Amino acid sequence: MKKKYNNFIIILLFILGILGLIATLIYIFHSSTAILTSDSVITDVLSHQQRLKNTLFLKTWYYGNEFWLFSLSIPTYLLSFFIKNNVILRQISVLITAILFFFLIIKYCKKSFNFKQTIIICIIFLSGISYSVLDYFYAFNAYLTVIINSLFLIYLFYKVILDTNTNKIFSVLLLIFSLLFNIGSLRYFPSVIIPLIMAFITILFLENKTKNTEMIIKENKKKLIFIIYIITFSLIGLGIFYLLTNIYHYEQRAGNMTLGVLSGKIVINKISAIIDCINNFFGYDNRNNPAAFMTGMQYFVPNHRIYKIFSVMSFTMLIKIIMCLLVIVISPIILFKNYKSNNKFINFLLIFNTYSWIVMIMLYILTCNFFYNYSELKYFLLNIVLNLIMCIYSLYNYVVSKRIKFYIVDIFILLYIASNLYTTYNIISVNNTEAINKKYELVKVLKENNLYYGYGCFWSGLLMHFLSNYDVTIAALEFRDSGLYKYKWYSDETWYNKKNNGTVFLIMDKLDKKRFSYYKDKKYYKPDKIIKCNDFLIYVYNKNPFLNLK
Amino acid sequence: MTKNKNNIYILLLIASIFSALLYMIISLKSDFSIMYNVTEIIGRKQFLFHNFIINNYMYDGTLYIINPGLLTYLFGNTFIIKFLVTLSLLLVYMFLIYKISDMYLNKNQKIVLFLILLCGISRDYMLSIFLYNSFLYQVVIFLGVYYLCFKLFNSNKLLKIIIFTILIILLGINSFYCLHTIIIPYIILELLYNYKKQKIKNGYKFLIFFITLFLLYLFYIIIANNYYLFTISYKLFDIKNRFLSLIDIAISIFGIGNGYDLITNGKYIIYYNNMSNYSLSSIYGITILFRLVFMLFTIVVMPIILIKNKNKNEMKINKLAVFNFISIVFNSIFYIFLGIASYDIVDIKYYIFNYIIMFILDIYVIDKYLLKYDVIKKLIILFFNIFIILNIITNHMYIFAY
Incomplete structure (x- = not known):
């Protein structure tokens, strides 16, 4: 028994x-x-x-x-x-x-x-x-x-x-x-x-x-x-x-x-x-x-x-x-x-x-x-x-x-x-295929617009770098009240100094955008193109305005 | 304890005394403490108004009728006078601790107690005892009243009983707090132990005690109606904050936190910024770890061991532990629910007495129950020596902060 x-x-x-x-x-x-x-x-x-x-x-x-x-x-x-x-x-x-x-x-x-x-x-x-x-x-x-x-x-x-x-x-x-x-x-x-x-x-x-x-x-x-x-x-x-x-x-x-x-x-x-x-x-x-x-x-x-x-x-x-x-x-x-x-x-x-x-x-x-x-x-x-x-x-x-x-x-x-x-x-x-595809949308938009190098917050940066099979590089930035700074946390110093001759981009979600709108530095404000993707805004610049950040 | 170990403790005791005196001298010289001047200010007013209790003065429950600050006022607010007044109050504090510990501990155990109290277990304890004599005054009153209560209940001669009663009243009128911290808990304790024996012995002593308590309450009711004794603020949402500040007080007495400074530069309660950059691996950090172990032992382990061995403990130790428990409960009820204190870490002055009793119990428990195992004995001695040395070193960090 x-x-x-x-x-x-x-x-x-x-x-x-x-x-x-x-x-x-x-x-x-x-x-x-x-x-x-x-x-x-x-x-x-x-x-x-x-x-x-x-x-x-x-x-x-x-x-x-x-x-x-x-x-x-x-x-x-x-x-x-x-x-x-x-x-x-x-x-x-x-x-x-x-x-x-x-x-x-x-x-x-x-x-x-x-x-x-x-x-x-x-x-x-x-x-x-x-x-x-x-x-x-x-x-x-x-x-x-x-x-x-x-x-x-x-x-x-x-x-x-x-x-x-x-x-x-x-x-x-x-x-x-x-x-x-x-x-x-x-x-x-x-x-x-x-x-x-x-x-x-x-x-x-x-x-x-x-x-x-x-x-x-x-x-x-x-x-x-x-x-x-x-x-x-x-x-x-x-x-x-x-x-x-x-x-x-x-x-x-x-x-x-x-x-x-x-x-x-x-x-x-x-x-x-x-x-x-x-x-x-x-x-x-x-x-x-x-x-x-x-x-x-x-x-x-x-x-x-x-x-x-x-x-x-x-x-x-x-x-x-x-x-x-x-x-x-x-x-x-x-x-x-x-x-x-x-x-x-x-x-x-x-x-x-x-x-x-x-x-x-x-x-x-x-x-x-x-x-x-x-x-x-x-x-x-x-x-x-x-x-x-x-x-x-x-x-x-x-x-x-x-x-x-x-x-x-x-x-x-x-x-x-x-x-x-x-x-x-x-x-x-x-967490089905639909949710996974949603994760890839931003990478997809970036690739469709020939955008392979840019800046963004840490939470979008490293993940997009990974999901794009390391094709897209996003140097992490910190959106402080006083301006933009390098976010020196699991990123590479060389990513910030890439003298890109082509276009660069800046990815912002709602919170980043709110802080960004306070900045007085006008060179950031004149993107040559703005792309929207879900909750993200992508500012595209023909000339990199983010060189020499601290 | 062997003779060699005794010699080491005496050496450590001498080092602790020197370190504490150095702390007292340097901090008194820097002369920026409001709390030090409380007794002096009241003394000045007492002299000017020719009255022990001053009109229009906001008391915080302590009346300072027998006031050491009078001496500071009369002989001049100089360093030497401040030093001598604080030192004499300190000697009374040490004398009372000696007398109280004598009732429970043997000679070697008393040396250990004095080492703990002199080595500088925390910055706030050092400030309270060696600098702010208004804080020290509060502790001395508690110790004095406790000692007299004990003596009164253990005397059989009428003359002695009368003298002790008068002395209790004389000390009791100085601070309202000694009623619920010492006198009421002591009466409850004696009633409890007499009830256990199912016979009330020495009923007249209880009668004397109740009359003393009644007289003191009557005195405080009259004072409260005619002077600003204290304001009772009762707000329900404060209860949580007041409960949390009990933890603050424990942290403060054992010096675990990374540096609250009680009073500096005339500002009340500010963060002591110089302290906040220490790493856990620094000497200060290691000292904090040792203090943490000591704190956990005192607050958690020691009471458990005492309760587990309640039948093996000496009767007087059980009584001391029960008294301290009742005293803490009453103290905290008044503190949390009636809001008569200011509920921040300056309130450590109301609890230092209870913690001193806990240190006495710590030493008793360690000696009786833990030192019987050789390995534990060696570990405790090693821990204790390092603990004392680290505290002396850290104490010098406080000295240099001035």
Whole structure:
């Protein structure tokens, strides 16, 4: 009876998994193009520039926040030798990173989960979870690579420091990647390295509570020396990172380490932003629909879709709220309560993740950040993913103690996956061919009018450059109150100094146009031609009036 | 604690005292504080009008009847006099802390408490204690009244009880706030513990307390009807802001934020811009991280440990913790709902007393429950030494800011 029931559930899970796989593939190879923004294509443009200039670090490139050394740019760069269409190139690269992610998840599951629990975790991720997760994983993608890198580092650390049988190759890899990840970005040290070390010290203490310090040091001398190596390699990596920021054009905005002014109001705002991020991950609010998050030409278009209380959508939201509570609140409490009976790997993840949450929240509250709203989810993705994995463990190891609870958990998980699939289906159906064609309209108009070089805001610039297969170059400008300035953020210095003998253009959306109308500089006001395309105005100049901008 | 470790703490204590005195001297010399001059201005008016309570003066709930500012006025508003007056008030503050901590902590624990209070845990704490003697005055009144309340309830001789009662009234008439911060919570505490024993012991002491409280309230009602004691403003939408400013006060006392300056150049509450460019990886940033850990321990971890071990704690410690909790609740009710304070970070003066009690509890909890594990003991000692040294260094950054 029990075997038959289990087989039935596994068959159901497989059916949902296949549906999830199809939905994910459709999203990667079709819908994601409609969701792309300039931010999403940064790594693609970067790898294109790296290939053009045959160098890893670009002298004339304006880097922002990080160098994206270990990101989508690696598969994109390698595949660019074989695939010429950059959209397909991107989609295949995204697929490769997605496969890597699932490979790592299976590796994690092998440590402490049975077959059924492993496929549940994989299918939950395949079901799409929410609009934001789909965007961050397969459209924006940069943050999926951050999760992959972090999971890889955590896995290596566990293998080398806490596992019994360790191959020396893992130790070497751990040191190399501690160095390399920290060269590329400022994020791994606080979110991964510090919590790893703190987790190790805590576990060491919990295992040797009664012993004195000298004895513990003596018994764990090798491990402690290796920890010192990891810290040293990470710090060297950070040192090189700071060196590179001085050599190249670099600006740190999000995740800035400068201390911010702190008050009760700021603390409460930032904490509610973190709660928003969690809502955003599970996607149970009516803000979470395809038109709401990072779409459109301006950032964060407010779009609250209204659903009826008694509708399928509100039912899926209810399921997602319950899942969110289970993942974020209930399962960590259950796991801490059962610390002694947990699997060793789960305990390690539990302690690591607790420290990582604390460090990230404290850093977020103490330092100046670019802005604080639900897009900050990017900082907490890794932590929520780990929480989700641990939640499945706690549900199937502690909650299902009685038969009836076993059925309830199974039915709830099936409902949760089905809810995710339903929202993913909605997202795919909205981001259809029509939506994709709309994205290409501006590129089409520019090409039809023989306009290949011009200026515009960042949000239209980099994306149009990418969608035009790098035929159209748009140097990003900042429309300040005092006039036009170079927007030194993921653009190339040489784009501003191109002495174009032919026509140049300036693309403006409604907001840019409003600011532009205040400027007193009359040379900008005499375009030789004005073209309209949807919400955009294209000013065409026969002679470039934008040379020598600051 | 071994002898060597004791020596290190004594060295750190000497460094902290020097650093605090240096801070006091340099900041007093720069002489731009309105808050310092509050006592001096009131002293001048008291002398001119030959009255301890002045007509047409907008008091903020504190009457300064026993006023150190009188001395500043009489002997001249010079640096030396200001220094001596502030120093003597500071010595009274230290004496009272010594006397109160003596009831709960052993010698080594007291050294640790004084280290925390002298090393400069935050810019705003330093300003409140070592520069603005009107703030220090408020804290001294609270400490004094608490000490006298404790002594009164633990004395059995009638003469002592009468003396303590008179002293409580003498101190109590100086500040309205000590009624709801100290006296009412203390009565509730004693009633609670007597109720637990299902028998009210020493009923006459309660009677004395209630009469004292009644007299003080009567005094303040008369004063409020004849003078400007304070204005109570009650607006519903303010409640959220006032609640948030409780977090501001915690941030301010533990020095976590990137520099509010209480009062500079005669302007009330401005951002201290020099502070806002520090990176988290600078010495200032690292100090803030250490302070943050200390703050989280004090506000979150310590109360949890105390509650979990309520049966293992000493009775006097449980009583101190309960008293502090009631005091904070009453203080905050008056603060949030009645709006008698100004609800910005100058209000830290009303909470410094409660935080000092929390530091005493911190030290007790650490010593009793955490130092029994060798690894944790070593980590805490290391953390504490670095914490003190970083605070002393950061304190010098404040000195140079003048």
